[in-house]
Amino acid sequence: MAVKNVALITAPGLAKRLGDDLKEELPAMLSYYISEEYEWHVELHEDPLTGGTNNSTEVLESALKRKDNAGWDYAVALTDLPLFEEEKPIVAEVFKDRDVALISFPGFGAVPMHKRVREAILQLMNEIHFGSSDADREEAQQRIRSKDNRYDDLKNKKSTRLVGKRMMEIVSPMKRETPGESDPDIVVRFTLKSRITGLMRVVSGMVYANRPWEMFAAFGKILVIAFTTGAYAFVFGTLWQLNTTYSIGRAVLMMIFSILALTIWIIMGHGLWEKKSEQSTNFIRNLYNATTFFTLLISVVMYYVILFTMFVIWTLFLQPPAQLEIYTSEPVGLATYLYTSWIGASISTIIGALGSFFENKEVVLNSTYGYRQQQRHEKIEELREKEEEEDKE
CATH class of the missing domain: 3.40.390.10 (Collagenase (Catalytic Domain))
Structure with missing residues (x-):
């Protein structure tokens, strides 16, 4: 055959x-x-x-x-x-x-x-x-x-x-x-x-190729800073009092703002935004930037969900309802813990995470098309130079 x-x-x-x-x-x-x-x-x-x-x-x-x-x-x-x-x-x-x-x-x-x-x-x-x-x-x-x-x-x-x-x-x-x-x-x-x-x-498809779930490993330091900030704040009554005064609409707006703020901060702070260059057209550059934004947005949403979950566990185990009723002046149930943890996740992201940098910047860069393409161009040039040297010999 x-x-x-x-x-x-x-x-x-x-x-x-x-x-x-x-x-x-x-x-x-x-x-x-x-x-x-x-x-x-x-x-x-x-x-x-x-x-x-x-x-x-x-x-x-x-x-x-x-x-x-x-x-x-x-x-x-x-x-x-x-x-x-x-x-x-x-x-x-x-x-x-x-x-x-x-x-x-x-x-x-x-x-x-x-x-x-x-x-x-x-x-x-x-x-x-x-x-x-x-x-x-x-x-x-x-x-x-x-x-x-x-x-x-x-x-x-x-x-x-x-x-x-x-x-x-x-x-x-x-x-x-x-x-x-x-x-x-x-x-x-x-x-x-x-x-x-x-x-x-x-x-x-490009966001999938960037594999945002793999980039989430780089969020370790940011997650620790945000959790530490929030965990300390939960000891005092301010966050629990916000639970009674913040409407759901305000909490939603705060969540959206915190997620977008962290996403934009990571892009700007790590130089991930593609600038004009001779190697790519404006159309391709805008496409790459949109992909970078949505890739990081997914990673930040994953971070936010995990931070929220950590706060729920922290408050349920370490904050007794009797103590919280002093702050809220009303009965405390599961909804109180969930709602306050939600507000805390947003505030901790804004106060604790903004200004932080990734320890492993390479993980973030490898999740962007422009950087990966630049690395490949460099490798192509190395291979071409090697072939030219072999031809001379």
Whole structure:
């Protein structure tokens, strides 16, 4: 049986982790979805250029060069960078007659990323193997109809669709394009139809790629300062008296203000806001800044929920109701503890956390697109210099 080698060329970070998860399960699925006539081998290769440019042509050409040099049969590049065609989000492309494809997974949105990327790889390989004309797609569709439902979690049962229909595809549908003369190098391209919902989907995918839950580990110092400040304040009567005078509307406004204030402080205090540069357009820069803001906002909300929970536990165990009734002049129940802890979390965030800095700044920087791209550019330059030195020798 002939062997077909498929290389997944990934950007560092999340793309590589996705590739690691997929390389074991793809061979059997390629046999099922494409052809049983071959033995499919899938291997993984990391390439900083795949995650170092917003130009899809550069990524495809780099993947083609690596494919030809290594002697692979097919190559699929996975990037965590957003790609656009005249500010229209690109999700995937196939290089004409080159057996090379590209996936920009922010275009899939936030979740479930693994399943969408897997289905997209299978569909692009299907496009490469069978072809992208209407007749080719009908042939591919007949093969799909002839197969059993061995892989129930593969939702894509249509040969012209990149991924199966889920809620995200209903809210922000994809469009299959065959550029033809307008872009002769691309045989098929999948984009997001609506610019507005498409951008929302891309930003959610970029936030997912930033993995805000991993960045939360850097909040240790800020959490300790805020909790210490609040725990001390709970010993006295002021916070408990606010419980009787603060309306719910005022408490909500204070919570929103404290969360936004800490988010903006982290961005400004750590230089995370992208400034104008020759390397990126205003459109890309604004996209990166929006992603940074929402990534940190999610992390700060997680911090706030944990701080609130800590205050609830602290007050329930260490503040007896009889003492609190002296401050509030009314009966104290669970609602009193919850409401006062809520107010305390907001005040502690404003007083205790603002002005604090992360001990591990690298964790925060690695969760921003601009910094990761800068690191990859530096690595690309190092590799190019190394290649030039080897050529001279």
